[in-house]
Amino acid sequence: MTRFAASFAKPHPALVAFITAGDGDTAANLDALVAGGADVIELGMPFTDPMADGPAIQAANLRSLAKGTTTADIFAIASAFRQRHPETPLVLMGYANPMTIRGSDWFAAECAKAGVDGVICVDIPSEEDAELGPSLRAAGVDLIRLATPTTDPARLPAVLDGAGGFLYYVSVAGITGQQQAAQASIDEAVARLKAATDLPVAVGFGVRTPEQAAPIAKVADGVVVGSAFIDIIAQHGDAAAPYVETFTRSLADAIHGAKEIAA
Amino acid sequence: MTDLPNSLRSGPDERGHFGQFGGRYVAETLMPLILDLERHYRAAQADPAFKAEFDYLLKHYVGRPSPLWFAERLTEHLGGAKIYLKREDLNHTGAHKINNCIGQILLAKRMGKTKIIAETGAGQHGVATATVAALFGLPCTIFMGAVDVARQQPNVFRMKLLGAEVVAVESGAKTLKDAMNEALRHWVANVHDTFYIIGTVAGPHPYPELVRDFQSVIGDEAREQILEAEGRLPDMLIAPVGGGSNAIGLFHPFLDDADVEIVGVEAAGEGLDKKHAASLAGGRPGILHGNKTYLLQDEDGQITEAHSISAGLDYPGIGPEHSWLHEIGRVRYEPVTDDEALASFQKLTKLEGIIPALESAHAIAAAERIAPTLGKDKIIIVNCSGRGDKDIFTVADALGVEL
Numbered sequence: 001m002t003r004f005a006a007s008f009a010k011p012h013p014a015l016v017a018f019i020t021a022g023d024g025d026t027a028a029n030l031d032a033l034v035a036g037g038a039d040v041i042e043l044g045m046p047f048t049d050p051m052a053d054g055p056a057i058q059a060a061n062l063r064s065l066a067k068g069t070t071t072a073d074i075f076a077i078a079s080a081f082r083q084r085h086p087e088t089p090l091v092l093m094g095y096a097n098p099m100t101i102r103g104s105d106w107f108a109a110e111c112a113k114a115g116v117d118g119v120i121c122v123d124i125p126s127e128e129d130a131e132l133g134p135s136l137r138a139a140g141v142d143l144i145r146l147a148t149p150t151t152d153p154a155r156l157p158a159v160l161d162g163a164g165g166f167l168y169y170v171s172v173a174g175i176t177g178q179q180q181a182a183q184a185s186i187d188e189a190v191a192r193l194k195a196a197t198d199l200p201v202a203v204g205f206g207v208r209t210p211e212q213a214a215p216i217a218k219v220a221d222g223v224v225v226g227s228a229f230i231d232i233i234a235q236h237g238d239a240a241a242p243y244v245e246t247f248t249r250s251l252a253d254a255i256h257g258a259k260e261i262a263a
Numbered sequence: 264m265t266d267l268p269n270s271l272r273s274g275p276d277e278r279g280h281f282g283q284f285g286g287r288y289v290a291e292t293l294m295p296l297i298l299d300l301e302r303h304y305r306a307a308q309a310d311p312a313f314k315a316e317f318d319y320l321l322k323h324y325v326g327r328p329s330p331l332w333f334a335e336r337l338t339e340h341l342g343g344a345k346i347y348l349k350r351e352d353l354n355h356t357g358a359h360k361i362n363n364c365i366g367q368i369l370l371a372k373r374m375g376k377t378k379i380i381a382e383t384g385a386g387q388h389g390v391a392t393a394t395v396a397a398l399f400g401l402p403c404t405i406f407m408g409a410v411d412v413a414r415q416q417p418n419v420f421r422m423k424l425l426g427a428e429v430v431a432v433e434s435g436a437k438t439l440k441d442a443m444n445e446a447l448r449h450w451v452a453n454v455h456d457t458f459y460i461i462g463t464v465a466g467p468h469p470y471p472e473l474v475r476d477f478q479s480v481i482g483d484e485a486r487e488q489i490l491e492a493e494g495r496l497p498d499m500l501i502a503p504v505g506g507g508s509n510a511i512g513l514f515h516p517f518l519d520d521a522d523v524e525i526v527g528v529e530a531a532g533e534g535l536d537k538k539h540a541a542s543l544a545g546g547r548p549g550i551l552h553g554n555k556t557y558l559l560q561d562e563d564g565q566i567t568e569a570h571s572i573s574a575g576l577d578y579p580g581i582g583p584e585h586s587w588l589h590e591i592g593r594v595r596y597e598p599v600t601d602d603e604a605l606a607s608f609q610k611l612t613k614l615e616g617i618i619p620a621l622e623s624a625h626a627i628a629a630a631e632r633i634a635p636t637l638g639k640d641k642i643i644i645v646n647c648s649g650r651g652d653k654d655i656f657t658v659a660d661a662l663g664v665e666l
Contacts, residue, residue: 047564052290101563127286145291149292150293151294173454
């Protein structure tokens with residue numbers, strides 16, 4: 001069983017936590033996420049031009065790059081994480097150019113070597129899959145696709161073709177860390193997506209608190225939280241880990257217990 | 264569009280690629296909209312009424328055709344090939360940018376979009392977009408880097424007079440590429456009612472194609488005009504290239520004329536070994552802003568800052584069709600520095616009584632280099648893509664003159 005399959009087979013919905021690599025003490029923050037109960041971790045690859053991100057994650061990208069974070073540093077962080085945490089799925093999330101600049105085969109091989117389970121590339125839609133997808137699949141790394149409120153039923157099969165790991169439902173047409181989607185629209189979308197795929201469906205964008213996460217966890221297989229972690233790291237810098245762990249636990253409690261309350 | 268199999272004018276392919284370049288590298292949220300735009304553009308291309316309205320506005324609002332001026336004094340001064348200037352500087356709003364804006368706002372209207380957004384660097388595309396938005400009575404938001412807002416105040420005021428809201432972008436380096444990032448962020452959150460008028464032949468397919476098609480009026484006219492003036496095609500075309508919309512507009516109708524040599528001029532800034540904006544000479548292929556093309560970047564694929572004295576050329580990428588024309592060798596791209604452009608800016612002003620935009624001055628500088636090496640029987644058409652009134656403060660500053 002893959003790490004993704006094992007994580008989503010747990011008897012509760014998953015907390016999917018995002019932080020940007022190289023922003024703050026990344027190794028300590030990753031450990032804090034695991035200790036606090038995160039089920040899947042997305043590690044953001046910083047990029048100079050993060051077009052899909054709101055102010056919080058933009059700033060995290062720039063802080064990381066200003067400290068000189070390189071692609072080699074990110075794979076070193078990932079490898080070390082895999083040594084310390086053999087079970088927790090790790091996803092690299094970022095933009096096409098840093099992922100493809102040395103060739104997609106190189107990137108896929110490095111992911112496999114570092115124990116990365118999946119990759120989310122914001123600006124490679126299914127139409128441009130050849131740019132990255134075949135290399136990742138050949139290397140045994142899942143390509144995690146995004147579905148959005150604008151993904152109409154006619155497009156959905158193309159989005160799902162070649163997708164692996166889980167399906168990430170971007171619940172608002174917009175950028176990260178902004179407004180939250182109406183719960184009713186999330187309920188409807190998750191039901192529609194789950195009817196179309198056997199992949200677990202995780203919902204993200206605009207989810208910042210345990211109170212927001214709980215109702216989503218009632219219907220989805222996972223809830224993604226990113227900008228709220230980035231805010232904590234921005235506030236506490238290299239000493240953020242204990243705060244990250246406390247916040248993770250509050251989210252994990254709300255998400256893990258959501259379906260029990262429902263029942 | 265011609266369907267001839269051996270034509271260099273038949274691109275892009277149905278997936279928006281020019282060779283390995285171009286494509287649709289956008290977030291999933293935008294993808295359905297990009298596909299919708301393409302459907303509407305195909306329908307517009309097939310609709311004679313669309314072309315008729317476009318042509319009407321170009322003639323009566325923009326003031327086309329723009330003249331092809333024989334620059335006799337510049338030609339005599341250089342002592343070589345005859346130099347003709349395609350006078351895009353005489354268009355309404357003072358540059359070629361308006362051609363594309365007219366075409367795109369007609370598309371916006373066709374698609375039932377009620378709001379217009381655009382990015383701008385120097386402010387020329389912002390002014391052109393605000394102009395057509397005023398003409399069509401649509402609310403308009405222009406994204407402009409905070410650094411550019413500070414150094415291009417006259418254009419900021421023009422846009423505001425035209426009724427546009429100008430958003431100063433504080434992210435990244437606060438220049439053109441950051442303005443484009445912010446426009447994309449705004450668009451992704453407002454796709455239902457908003458049309459994004461991209462100002463150059465870049466971005467996701469079909470933008471590079473449709474902007475080129477709207478700008479090809481430049482080359483179509485130049486072809487007709489030179490045949491009338493000289494009875495034959497020119498030996499060479501020269502145009503400045505930032506994103507490359509004026510250049511592709513002049514070049515495209517001549518791509519299949521093998522005897523016409525074509526030269527694109529990139530901004531070499533302070534020199535190719537220093538800060539510059541020459542994506543082809545100093546960059547390599549990568550993915551940014553929806554397309555694959557040559558980019559200024561480091562070995563990890565992080566985008567590096569561009570520099571040119573001309574704000575319109577100050578962009579770390581180039582349109583994907585130019586990357587393709589570069590790789591197949593159909594167009595030769597040459598660098599011109601800030602200093603060379605400044606010298607040509609002054610020379611053209613004094614010899615011809617035409618103040619060119621600093622962008623256009625780059626092409627004039629290349630013509631100065633090339634014309635003396637060619638015989639007097641040769642003919643060069645240079646794209647005078649815009650007028651230089653907007654640049655007088657920059658030029659005064661560079662020359663140490665206080666206004």
